[in-house]
Amino acid sequence: MQMIADAIAPAESEDIAVASAFAALRTSLGWNADIEARSEVISHFAPVALAMFRDTNGNQSANIRAALADFEQWYSESRGSVFWTLFEQQMPDTPVVDF
Numbered sequence: 001m002q003m004i005a006d007a008i009a010p011a012e013s014e015d016i017a018v019a020s021a022f023a024a025l026r027t028s029l030g031w032n033a034d035i036e037a038r039s040e041v042i043s044h045f046a047p048v049a050l051a052m053f054r055d056t057n058g059n060q061s062a063n064i065r066a067a068l069a070d071f072e073q074w075y076s077e078s079r080g081s082v083f084w085t086l087f088e089q090q091m092p093d094t095p096v097v098d099f
Helices: 002-008 014-029 036-054 062-079 083-088
Strands: none
Touching (some): 002 014, 002 036, 036 062, 062 083
16 A cells, blocks of 8 residues: 555646556556456545545545445455455566567
8 A cells, every 4th residue: 555655645636646546556466458357446446546645644544444445345245355465466477578
């Protein structure tokens, strides 16, 4: 969550904050291409990003915790696993090819 907070910190609007959060999440998970399942996860994460952006005190307000709990519950119910296990998956090495 710190990487999301760092990504949205310089944002000047909600739209930029959400887009920055999405980019950080995609990068962290190694999601270089959008597919329907990934796009669905990202879109359901938007309320978390908005709550974080709107938290002017930076103290992890109840709104952030509630948005994150709702997201985690949705993910668990729709995917049958815990969201945070995505971060434990090993990223495959991609060979570098020179042309």
